[in-house]
Amino acid sequence: MRCFASDNYSGVHPEIMEAIVRANHEHAPSYGNDEITKRVIGLFKDLFGEPCEVFFVYNGTGANTLGLSAITRSFNSVLCSEWAHIHVDESTAPELFTGCKLISVPSVHGKILPEAVREKIHRIGDPHHPQAKVISISQLTEYGTVYTPDEVKALSALAKEHGLWLHMDGARISNAAASLNVSFRTFTRDAGVDVLSFGGTKNGMMFGEAVLIFNPELARYFHFIRKQGMQLHSKMRFISAQFEALLSKDLWKRNAIHANNMAQKLAAGLQQFPGVKITQPVDGNGVFAVLPQHVIQPLQQEVFFYVWNEKLNEVRMMCSFDTTEEDINRLLQKLQSLLNA
Ligand SMILES: Cc1ncc(COP(=O)(O)O)c(C=O)c1O
16 A cells, blocks of 8 residues: 655656666676666766766665765764754764764755854864864755755855865755756756765665765775775666666656655645645655644554654655555545544
C-alpha cells in the first residue's frame, strides 16, 4: 500500500529497473572503469559543463559527508540550517569523517539567509574557535522549499567574501529543477555552488547518488576520500546504469514534475478542511500541514506519514514518482471521515 512517509518509501521506477537488468550482462571492469560509467560521467558534464568531476556513491549521507570532507579540515566548521539533514538526520557521520563542528543557522521555511549566516562567521583567525569554511544548503530544503538561483547566488557571494565554500545537498535536486523550471546548472555551478550532492534515490532510483565537484583542485583527493569512506562501489555500473536511465531521456524531469504536481493536489485537497493549515510553501514534492491532533494517529494507520513537529502537530507528507490521485483521494476521504466523526 502506498503512503506519504517519504519519497524513499517508493520502489524503483520501471525504466531504472530495466536499465539495471540491461547492465547485468557479461563481465565489466569494476570500480567505475566500465563503459556505462564513462558515458554517464559524460552526461553529467553535458548537464553541468566543464570542469566537473563526478563520483558515484551509495547514499545521500555518504555524498554529503564525503563532499564536505573534500573541502574542510578538522579545525573548520560547516554552517547549515537547524533542520539540515547533515545536522539532524545523518547521526554524527559528517562530524566523524570531517572532524568539523556543524553550526546551525536559524532558517525561514528551511532556508538560510545571508544575514543569519553572516552572524555565524566570526572569530576567523582565532585558533580557539572553529573556523567557518563551508555554507551548506539543501535543495529542496528539508521543509520542501526551493532556493531561487538568486538566493543561492547571494549565499555564494557571502561565502566568497569570507573564503568559504558553498555546498549543496541535492537529495531532491530534480524536484527543485522541476519546480524552478530552469536547468540544473542555473542554480548550482552558475550560482556559485562548489560541491553538489546529486540525488537519485528519492527520484526513482534503487540506490546511488553522485558527488559533483566543479573545481578540480577540490576534487584532487576525492578518489581516496571515497574509498576511505567506504563508498566506492565495486560493481559501479549498477549505479551508473540507473543514472543513465534517469538522465538520458528526461526521466528525472518526468518523475519530479509528477511528484511535485501530486504535492500541489494534496495541498489543495488538505486546504479545504477547516482546522487544517498548510505551514510551508509547497515548492516541490513535500506538503507540511498542521492537523487536529486527534486525527493524526488514526490517519497514519490508514496512510502512513511522519509527524514533523510534535509540539505543533505539524506533519510531513511526501509525494513520489508513483503517487497517484487515488492515493491522495484515499487520504483525503479518510481525513474527512475522521474530522466528521
Ligand atoms: C535533505 C536530505 N539529504 C540527504 C538525504 C539522504 O539520506 P540517505 O543517506 O538516507 O540516502 C535525505 C534523505 O532523507 C534528505 O532528506
